[in-house]
Amino acid sequence: xxxxxxxxxxxxxxxxxxxxxxxxxxxxxxxxxxxxxxxxxxxxxxxxxxxxxxxxxxxxxxxxxxxxxxxxxxxxxxxxxxxxxxxxxxxxxxxxxxxxxxxxxxxxxxxxxxxxxxxxxxxxxxxxxxxxxxxxxxxxxxxxxxxxxxxxxxxxxxxxxxxxxxxxxxxxxxxxxxxxxxxxxxxxxxxxxxxxxxxxxxxxxxxxxxxxxxxxxxxxxxxxxxxxxxxxxxxxxxxxxxxxxxxxxxxxxxxxxxxxxxxxxxxxxxxxxxxxxxxxxxxxxxxxxxxxxxxxxxxxxxxxxxxxxxxxxxxxxxxxxxxxxxxxxxxxxxxxxxxxxxxxxxxxxxxxxxxxxxxxxxxxxxxxxxxxxxxxxxxxxxxxxxxxxxxxxxxxxxxxxxxxxxxxxxxxxxx
Numbered sequence: 001x002x003x004x005x006x007x008x009x010x011x012x013x014x015x016x017x018x019x020x021x022x023x024x025x026x027x028x029x030x031x032x033x034x035x036x037x038x039x040x041x042x043x044x045x046x047x048x049x050x051x052x053x054x055x056x057x058x059x060x061x062x063x064x065x066x067x068x069x070x071x072x073x074x075x076x077x078x079x080x081x082x083x084x085x086x087x088x089x090x091x092x093x094x095x096x097x098x099x100x101x102x103x104x105x106x107x108x109x110x111x112x113x114x115x116x117x118x119x120x121x122x123x124x125x126x127x128x129x130x131x132x133x134x135x136x137x138x139x140x141x142x143x144x145x146x147x148x149x150x151x152x153x154x155x156x157x158x159x160x161x162x163x164x165x166x167x168x169x170x171x172x173x174x175x176x177x178x179x180x181x182x183x184x185x186x187x188x189x190x191x192x193x194x195x196x197x198x199x200x201x202x203x204x205x206x207x208x209x210x211x212x213x214x215x216x217x218x219x220x221x222x223x224x225x226x227x228x229x230x231x232x233x234x235x236x237x238x239x240x241x242x243x244x245x246x247x248x249x250x251x252x253x254x255x256x257x258x259x260x261x262x263x264x265x266x267x268x269x270x271x272x273x274x275x276x277x278x279x280x281x282x283x284x285x286x287x288x289x290x291x292x293x294x295x296x297x298x299x300x301x302x303x304x305x306x307x308x309x310x311x312x313x314x315x316x317x318x319x320x321x322x323x324x325x326x327x328x329x330x331x332x333x334x335x336x337x338x339x340x341x342x343x344x345x346x347x348x349x350x351x352x353x354x355x356x357x358x359x360x361x362x363x364x365x366x367x368x369x370x371x372x373x374x375x376x377x378x379x380x381x382x383x384x385x386x387x388x389x390x391x392x393x394x395x396x397x398x399x400x401x402x403x404x405x406x407x408x409x410x411x412x413x414x415x
Contacts, residue, residue, distance in 0.1 A: 004158070005165075005197040008190070011058045012162035018057060018091055019047045022163075024170040024305070029276055030289070034296055037303045039175070041167055044285050044311030048115060050236070051163055051309055052084035055186055056148055058159025060088050063146050071095055072145040076136035078104045078129065080236055080310055081150040086116030096120040097145065099136040103127055107314045151186030152243030161190030167305055174200040176302035179295070181287035181309045182208040182215050182258075183237035185246030193249050205295060206253065207287040210260045212238035218247050219255050233263045236284030236310050261290045264328035267321045270313075283321075285310035327405055330384030332360065337375040338400040339364065352393040356382040 012021075023042045030038040043051040056075075063070055075085045076099040089096030096116055100109060102124045113122060123139075126132040140147045149156055168174055174195070180188045188206055195202050208215050211231020218224045226241040242250075266283050269290040273279045281289075288306035292299070326332035339345055353359075361378030381387065394401055404410045 002197045004161070004193055007158050008161035008194050009165050011054075011061075011159050012165045014061060015054065015057055015162060018088070019053065021166045021170070022046050022051075024167060027277070030292065030306075034292055034299055034304075036299045036301060038292070038299075039171065039303070039305045040279075040289075041163060041305055041307045043163065044279070044281060044308045048080065048083040048087050049311040050080035050084065050285075051160060051187055051307075052080040052150070053087055054084075054162050055151070055153070055156030055159035055190075056081065056084040057088045057091075058162075059148055059153055059155035060085075060092055060094070062155045064092060064094070067146075070146050072097065072143060073148055074099070074136050074140050074145045075148045075150070076100075076129070076133040077150060078132075078235070079108060080312055081148075082108070082112045083115050083312070085148055086112045086120050090116050090119040094119065097123060097136075097139065099123050099125060099132050099139070101126050101129055101132045105314055105316075107316070108312070111312070149243075151184030151189075152245050153186075154245060156186050157190045157193065157246060157249065159190070160187045161194040163187065163307065164191040164194040168198075168200070171303070171305070173303075174202045175305045177203040177205060177295075177299060177304045179205045179207060179288040179291065179304065179306045181237055181284055181307060182206045182242075183212070183239045183284065185215065185242045185250060187307070187309065188215075189243075189246040189249035192253075204253070204257065205291065206250075206258045207261055207291045208258070209234035209237055209266065209283070209287070210262045212240070213260055214239050214242040215247075215250070216255075216258050216260065218242050219253065219258055223247070231263060234261075234266060234283040234287070236282055236312075237287060259291045259294060261287050262328070264324045266290050267324040268328050270321055271325045279308070280311050280313050281308055282310045282313040285313075326380065330387070331382065332378065332380045333387055333403060333405045334361070334376065334378045335401045335403045335405070337377055337394075338372050339375050341367065341371060341373050348397065349394075349399065352390065352397060353379075354381070354386055354389060356386055357390060
């Protein structure tokens with residue numbers, strides 16, 4: 001056991017004064033499906049419903065040990081890191097200034113305020129995170145505060161490594177594989193460093209959202225690179241550039257061990273975990289479970305730990321998540337129908353629908369002096385193959401239509 005593992009174990013022991021270890025639970029549903037022993041490390045059940053409290057706690061503890069007179073800590077975050085920092089500021093009795101974008105949902109602002117109470121102040125500034133970060137860094141220099149990085153910090157990485165320390169004790173052995181969500185890389189860097197420090201043979205698989213593949217880009221380039229654009233749907237893991245320090249700890253991983261999760265498929269996984277297991281996961285929290293189908297042949301007969309990294313889900317997003325899950329599963333489609341403007345045309349179309357087809361959206365305005373009008377239609381059904389039947393009927397009946405379900409430009413504006 002080297003110096004890193006000793007520090008991570010010491011950090012974990014210190015955390016017990018603040019919160020108990022998060023559960024490691026065997027999931028029978030997933031285990032049966034994949035013919036493996038699948039365990040979920042439930043970081044979504046921490047006091048702030050994510051693992052971020054660990055890194056924030058350890059970094060603040062280390063800073064206070066070095067500088068007991070440091071009483072102001074600053075972070076920039078619109079989500080889990082902000083809540084973790086708020087919680088530990090209250091625990092240590094220090095002042096926290098948390099910068100959040102003006103566009104942050106009120107629910108996240110309120111939760112951060114609840115965790116921090118009178119120990120924190122929240123400053124809403126900037127429409128985009130980069131602007132918020134610049135304001136936070138400028139404030140730190142102005143008042144001499146300590147900036148708490150969300151991931152690219154040695155003490156944060158050490159704190160996140162406590163997840164691996166707990167897993168090995170709870171499981172009484174090293175698992176065959178751990179599946180890790182990746183954003184800025186703090187969690188994966190900590191866990192990889194810990195396992196290597198104790199000589200564990202556990203395989204690691206790293207998962208990031210398709211719209212925020214910063215680790216994939218870094219592995220290909222051999223160094224961190226900044227993505228041109230990021231899809232922020234998986235807000236807990238959508239990072240444009242992986243950390244310098246975190247990538248240093250991850251350098252050498254094989255490209256094939258980094259997996260991408262499409263955002264719509266993540267939605268289907270979230271809905272399944274909610275409906276079948278009663279587990280509420282945010283998009284980033286579902287990443288490790290979402291890639292299990294791709295790993296099925298590799299994990300059969302093995303012991304696998306998936307880290308469910310967060311459960312801070314705003315239920316106002318549920319309709320969007322359900323919508324995206326249905327579209328990914330192929331049971332909901334949108335199309336534009338060219339409908340003849342004559343009596344009976346609509347009735348003729350409705351007669352083509354099958355017994356399981358349900359109209360979820362219908363928008364049509366009759367146009368004067370035109371022979372045809374365009375109709376935006378959304379259809380839900382029970383089986384994806386029902387659409388093959390419907391579209392064949394439409395073509396045979398002479399209807400012209402266009403499937404726009406996967407047309408990102410059109411769907412953004414009309415769906």
